[in-house]
Amino acid sequence: MSLSLSAHLPERDVQVDLEVADGETVALLGPNGAGKSTLLAIAAGLLRPQDGRVTLHDRTLTHVEGGRTHTWVPPHARQVALLAQDPLLFPHLSVRHNIAFGPRSRGASRRTAALEADCWLDRIGLPDLGERRPSAVSGGQAQRVAVARALAAEPRLLLLDEPMAALDVDVTPALRHLLREVLADRTVVIATHDVLDALLLADRVVVLDCGRVVEHGPTREVLSRPRSAFAARIAGLNITSGTWSADDDAVRTTTGDLVHGRLHDDGGGAERADRADRGVPVAGTPMVAAFRPATVSVFPARATGSPRNSWPVTVTALEPQGDLVRVRAGRLSADITPQAAADLAITPGDEVWFTVKATEVDLYPA
Numbered sequence: 472m473s474l475s476l477s478a479h480l481p482e483r484d485v486q487v488d489l490e491v492a493d494g495e496t497v498a499l500l501g502p503n504g505a506g507k508s509t510l511l512a513i514a515a516g517l518l519r520p521q522d523g524r525v526t527l528h529d530r531t532l533t534h535v536e537g538g539r540t541h542t543w544v545p546p547h548a549r550q551v552a553l554l555a556q557d558p559l560l561f562p563h564l565s566v567r568h569n570i571a572f573g574p575r576s577r578g579a580s581r582r583t584a585a586l587e588a589d590c591w592l593d594r595i596g597l598p599d600l601g602e603r604r605p606s607a608v609s610g611g612q613a614q615r616v617a618v619a620r621a622l623a624a625e626p627r628l629l630l631l632d633e634p635m636a637a638l639d640v641d642v643t644p645a646l647r648h649l650l651r652e653v654l655a656d657r658t659v660v661i662a663t664h665d666v667l668d669a670l671l672l673a674d675r676v677v678v679l680d681c682g683r684v685v686e687h688g689p690t691r692e693v694l695s696r697p698r699s700a701f702a703a704r705i706a707g708l709n710i711t712s713g714t715w716s717a718d719d720d721a722v723r724t725t726t727g728d729l730v731h732g733r734l735h736d737d738g739g740g741a742e743r744a745d746r747a748d749r750g751v752p753v754a755g756t757p758m759v760a761a762f763r764p765a766t767v768s769v770f771p772a773r774a775t776g777s778p779r780n781s782w783p784v785t786v787t788a789l790e791p792q793g794d795l796v797r798v799r800a801g802r803l804s805a806d807i808t809p810q811a812a813a814d815l816a817i818t819p820g821d822e823v824w825f826t827v828k829a830t831e832v833d834l835y836p837a
């Protein structure tokens with residue numbers, strides 16, 4: 472194993488074992504507060520567990536037993552790079568010098584470091600922005616620079632904490648594309664809420680809940696046969712949140728749309744979700760609605776016969792999805808046949824209607 476981490480941190484109720492093979496990308500998935508960032512902080516040496524051990528390529532970085540520290544390598548000496556939501560570039564340095572910082576700190580000459588930085592600027596598609604200060608580039612560009620800066624330091628382990636979370640949905644595909652390219656063959660742990668990150672970037676997923684690993688395995692296996700409630704909720708699904716409207720017998724989303732569907736109770740796993748409906752939530756209960764992109768039909772105008780779930784959306788992207796075309800509209804997506812996409816002649820920016828039968832929508836208390 473390249474990375475082996477076992478940690479117990481009682482004050483955060485975290486007890487986790489994690490192993491990552493050499494060259495493997497593992498996605499840590501889990502709801503808010505599950506312990507994803509805590510795990511990354513332990514690996515990076517920003518947090519000391521009560522009991523635990525972190526080894527990277529057989530080198531012990533952390534070894535603590537019962538609060539007593541036996542081995543502690545400080546963060547800068549771990550050869551571990553942590554990339555957070557916020558790119559945290561040095562504001563007083565140019566973009567080129569930010570990237571050159573890694574090679575310089577490895578002992579490279581000024582000239583070599585600058586040449587390496589220029590290679591990275593090309594690679595991240597920003598060859599002309601080297602002289603700019605971080606304040607003069609966009610959020611998406613800054614995050615690409617942060618990726619280059621992290622990798623230019625040649626870390627043996629790269630940790631990514633929700634790298635896409637602070638970005639507009641329009642720029643996430645470009646960053647995801649870059650990550651796909653640069654993460655191949657590196658040892659990486661990426662904490663994310665986004666199932667697409669897991670699908671596109673990770674070889675394996677580890678699902679955390681309440682500070683424990685509740686599920687792990689190859690990405691597609693876990694997402695196609697999820698066993699934990701969280702994985703079931705996010706596995707390739709459209710997820711939209713809102714609150715229960717008793718008058719409408721539906722979830723009212725933050726944008727005011729109503730989503731009708733099949734009610735489930737607390738979603739305690741796929742097995743339970745199959746059972747008949749239980750109690751109806753009280754008005755105002757926070758809820759999530761989940762439905763598969765393949766169940767969504769796309770129409771140029773409101774569908775006749777007006778199915779109960781039909782929403783006007785603006786197409787933001789079209790992407791191949793197996794044999795189908797994924798039509799993205801912000802956070803929602805529909806998978807349709809290439810023929811249907813051609814007939815509709817959809818392009819990003821178009822207004823269309825997404826329609827889904829209530830029987831295809833699962834509603835869970837959030």
Ligand SMILES: Nc1ncnc2c1ncn2[C@@H]1O[C@H](COP(=O)(O)OP(=O)(O)OP(=O)(O)O)[C@@H](O)[C@H]1O
Pocket residue numbers: 482483501502503504505506507508509510
């Ligand atoms: N600085 C902190 N001090 C004390 N407890 C914390 C701190 N940060 C997080 N926690 C607690 O540790 C637990 C794990 O939180 P953590 O931030 O690791 O979860 P997460 O999965 O990264 O969540 P998110 O997706 O919201 O970032 C939670 O119970 C949280 O309340």
